Amino acid sequence: xxxxxxxxxxxxxxxxxxxxxxxxxxxxxxxxxxxxxxxxxxxxxxxxxxxxxxxxxxxxxxxxxxxxxxxxxxxxxxxxxxxxxxxxxxxxxxxxxxxxxxxxxxxxxxxxxxxxxxxxxxxxxxxxxxxxxxxxxxxxxxxxxxxxxxxxxxxxxxxxxxxxxxxxxxxxxxxxxxxxxxxxxxxxxxxxxxxxxxxxxxxxxxxxxxxxxxxxxxxxxxxxxxxxxxxxxxxxxxxxxxxxxxxxx
Amino acid sequence: xxxxxxxxxxxxxxxxxxxxxxxxxxxxxxxxxxxxxxxxxxxxxxxxxxxxxxxxxxxxxxxxxxxxxxxxxxxxxxxxxxxxxxxxxxxxxxxxxxxxxxxxxxxxxxxxxxxxxxxxxxxxxxxxxxxxxxxxxxxxxxxxxxxxxxxxxxxxxxxxxxxxxxxxxxxxxxxxxxxxxxxxxxxxxxxxxxxxxxxxxxxxxxxxxxxxxxxxxxxxxxxxxxxxxxxxxxxxxxxxxxxxxxxxxxxxxxxxxxxxxxxxxxxxxxxxxxxxxxxxxxx
Numbered sequence: 001x002x003x004x005x006x007x008x009x010x011x012x013x014x015x016x017x018x019x020x021x022x023x024x025x026x027x028x029x030x031x032x033x034x035x036x037x038x039x040x041x042x043x044x045x046x047x048x049x050x051x052x053x054x055x056x057x058x059x060x061x062x063x064x065x066x067x068x069x070x071x072x073x074x075x076x077x078x079x080x081x082x083x084x085x086x087x088x089x090x091x092x093x094x095x096x097x098x099x100x101x102x103x104x105x106x107x108x109x110x111x112x113x114x115x116x117x118x119x120x121x122x123x124x125x126x127x128x129x130x131x132x133x134x135x136x137x138x139x140x141x142x143x144x145x146x147x148x149x150x151x152x153x154x155x156x157x158x159x160x161x162x163x164x165x166x167x168x169x170x171x172x173x174x175x176x177x178x179x180x181x182x183x184x185x186x187x188x189x190x191x192x193x194x195x196x197x198x199x200x201x202x203x204x205x206x207x208x209x210x211x212x213x214x215x216x217x218x219x220x221x222x223x224x225x226x227x228x229x230x231x232x233x234x235x236x237x238x239x240x241x242x243x244x245x246x247x248x249x
Numbered sequence: 250x251x252x253x254x255x256x257x258x259x260x261x262x263x264x265x266x267x268x269x270x271x272x273x274x275x276x277x278x279x280x281x282x283x284x285x286x287x288x289x290x291x292x293x294x295x296x297x298x299x300x301x302x303x304x305x306x307x308x309x310x311x312x313x314x315x316x317x318x319x320x321x322x323x324x325x326x327x328x329x330x331x332x333x334x335x336x337x338x339x340x341x342x343x344x345x346x347x348x349x350x351x352x353x354x355x356x357x358x359x360x361x362x363x364x365x366x367x368x369x370x371x372x373x374x375x376x377x378x379x380x381x382x383x384x385x386x387x388x389x390x391x392x393x394x395x396x397x398x399x400x401x402x403x404x405x406x407x408x409x410x411x412x413x414x415x416x417x418x419x420x421x422x423x424x425x426x427x428x429x430x431x432x433x434x435x436x437x438x439x440x441x442x443x444x445x446x447x448x449x450x451x452x453x454x455x456x457x458x459x460x461x462x463x464x465x466x467x468x469x470x471x472x473x474x475x476x477x478x479x480x481x482x483x484x485x486x487x488x489x490x491x492x493x494x495x496x497x498x499x500x501x502x503x504x505x506x507x508x509x510x511x512x513x514x515x516x517x518x519x520x521x522x523x524x525x526x527x528x529x530x531x532x
Contacts, residue, residue, distance in 0.1 A: 050426065052422065052425070052426065055422070055425070079428045079429065079430055080428065081428075082425060082426055082427065082428040083427070083428030084428075086426065086427070087426035089419060089422070089423065089426075091419060093417075093419040093420060093422075093423045095420055095423065095424070095438055095441070095442070096420070096441065096442045097441060105424070105427060105429075105437070105438070106427040106428065106429075109424075109427060109428060109429040109433060109437075110428065155423070158423075158427065159426075159427070162427055162428060
């Protein structure tokens with residue numbers, strides 16, 4: 001099943017063309033990685049998938065992006081879209097409130113106020129990201145007191161708590177130490193049975209380790225998109241080969 | 250030579266710093282030295298809790314004025330905080346750039362208007378309004394609260410606005426990414442993150458309201474009695490001093506200074522809580 005169908009997508013920041021004629025289909029319940037050097041447009045593309053680009057002034061989009069069969073730039077409820085498509089940011093950004101309230105924020109936003117139901121969601125979400133045992137005794141403590149790796153897993157749990165279908169991860173481990181990084185990677189692989197995951201990463205090894213498909217971007221263009229194994233072993237495009245062998249980037 | 254001039258400058262700076270510290274110390278010493286003996290003479294509980302202020306009968310109970318100040322300030326907070334906070338939210342998150350260029354200087358100007366002008370505004374506009382709609386003389390608790398509520402707006406707006414602006418954008422984005430509306434993201438994610446700073450703004454506003462004199466004297470009615478009802482007159486601590494200082498002598502004069510001591514203690518408490526909040530916010 002195709003989760004996202006992107007056709008002839010072009011994106012402009014003012015006069016600058018940040019994405020050039022992107023066409024791709026993203027499979028559900030797989031991990032798709034976007035790689036490429038800084039400024040290649042991979043994060044920009046990620047943000048078009050839940051319309052976070054709407055916040056950027058002067059950002060214009062042409063072409064279509066379909067989630068299932070619905071054009072997300074058509075007449076849709078953007079808040080509902082963002083409920084279906086969760087996002088994890090580069091820098092862990094738990095809200096300055098308790099661990100419990102962080103997780104409960106999303107469900108409360110969408111109208112769940114029953115204490116029992118919230119308790120259940122909080123526990124389930126924290127178990128899903130494997131930090132329940134670490135934090136169950138301090139759910140009412142500030143989330144800002146957690147380590148960076150814990151904070152990032154909390155942010156993933158917060159995204160899971162609204163029961164999304166897709167999780168977008170924007171370089172989720174770039175601010176973390178190697179041990180936390182490997183935990184997040186394991187987590188992503190656990191989650192792909194239930195969610196479609198799209199991850200932007202600077203780290204080619206990371207893409208190779210965890211993703212099923214990889215797309216390589218350069219200067220706003222999608223150069224190559226293929227099974228991860230294929231892309232890293234027999235890249236079709238010379239530029240992909242140059243990048244993954246470390247000739248630039 | 251250089252070392253010499255450096256030392257001179259050091260002394261100049263040190264002197265400048267000392268002047269302000271000495272001023273504070275002198276004020277403290279003066280206030281307590283001339284105010285405390287009178288409190289002793291009148292009796293601490295008679296002074297602080299006595300409910301009649303009749304200098305011609307040697308009755309110096311300052312309690313009605315304490316309550317008056319507290320009520321007027323509370324009223325000002327009730328009116329000023331919601332308006333100021335919502336205005337700050339508007340300025341920080343919603344305001345189009347063109348309008349901001351008008352709004353910001355207007356708020357700054359509001360802060361710069363002398364209090365006597367506010368007093369006139371209260372006297373000419375708010376007093377007749379209250380008189381017309383609620384009866385009474387119009388010079389009352391409600392009028393004072395409304396006027397002070399307006400006067401503390403600029404403090405609350407500018408402190409809150411800068412603190413809301415200082416909240417990292419990723420809280421806002423994090424909330425939107427969960428499917429929250431813009432309003433919910435601002436009020437449930439951004440504002441709680443700016444909570445400490447906003448509290449500091451409110452405390453500064455309280456300080457301004459409780460210390461305000463001229464504007465309040467003109468509209469509060471000035472009856473030295475326990476305030477009863479929104480449309481009845483009140484007298485604040487500040488008003489008490491300024492109204493009688495001109496002709497008071499002897500114990501009466503000292504009792505007025507003691508009133509200032511009470512006011513000073515209020516301000517001290519407010520400033521200390523402001524500092525404590527700031528320390529927590531900085532962490």
